[in-house]
Amino acid sequence: MSNERGTRVRTAIRVVAAALYDGAGRVLIAERPPGKHLAGRWEFPGGKIDAGETEEQALRRELSEELGIAMRRAHPLLRLGHDYDDRRIDISLWVVEDFSGDPSGRDGQLLKWVSPAKLHEEDMLAADVPFIAALQRLYNDSLT
Numbered sequence: 001m002s003n004e005r006g007t008r009v010r011t012a013i014r015v016v017a018a019a020l021y022d023g024a025g026r027v028l029i030a031e032r033p034p035g036k037h038l039a040g041r042w043e044f045p046g047g048k049i050d051a052g053e054t055e056e057q058a059l060r061r062e063l064s065e066e067l068g069i070a071m072r073r074a075h076p077l078l079r080l081g082h083d084y085d086d087r088r089i090d091i092s093l094w095v096v097e098d099f100s101g102d103p104s105g106r107d108g109q110l111l112k113w114v115s116p117a118k119l120h121e122e123d124m125l126a127a128d129v130p131f132i133a134a135l136q137r138l139y140n141d142s143l144t
Contacts, residue, residue, distance in 0.1 A: 015091045016059045017046035017128065019077065019135055020069075020099065026113035027135060029122060030066070033109045043125045044093060045103075045111075055092050067111075069101035078134050082127035089127045095138070 020028040029042045045066055049058040060071045079092045105111050114122060116139040119132045 011086070012088045012090060014049040015046060015089055015127075016049055016055045016062065017044040017091055017093050017131075018059055018063060018071075018074070018096045019044060019093060019131070020063075020096045020103065022113050024113070025139060026115050027119065028067075028103055028111060028113055029119070029124070030105065031110040032125075033105075033107055038125055040123075041125050042122045043128050044131065055094070059094055059096075063096070063099070066106055066109075067101075067103040068106050069099045069103050071096055072098040072100060074098075077138070078131060080127075080130055082130075084126070091127055093131045093134070 018028075022028070028045060030045045032039045032041050032043060034040075045063065046059060047062040047066065049055060050061075053061070055076065056074065059074060063069050063071050074094045074096045077093045077095050079090070082089045082091065103111055116132075116136045119135065120129075124132070
């Protein structure tokens with residue numbers, strides 16, 4: 001897409017993502033399924049915010065649709081933007097403090113639980129990489 005000066009304008013997409021923890025303190029990540037933008041890379045679960053939705057409403061809906069879980073309590077941790085070649089992602093990461101159900105990949109995506117200290121070893125989406133340091137700080141603070 002270009003503006004009236006012929007300058008390329010990126011489409012901005014508002015996204016919400018979740019940091020879900022298991023009993024061992026590991027964080028859930030999901031592999032982007034075939035056919036999706038950047039398929040095969042890993043990300044924090046979540047998705048697009050629909051028109052008229054708050055971030056919390058979108059996160060609740062996405063976690064139900066994508067993972068089959070019900071979010072009970074969560075809070076925002078960090079918001080940032082990331083420019084890909086063809087789009088801009090404005091993403092908000094929430095820490096899910098409580099949920100019910102066992103996460104499963106309802107969109108055919110693989111899921112895995114990873115220690116916050118080892119997240120940097122995963123092939124994460126570039127937009128999600130800045131969240132790793134914040135989650136590691138949060139994890140380290142919880143140990144003290």
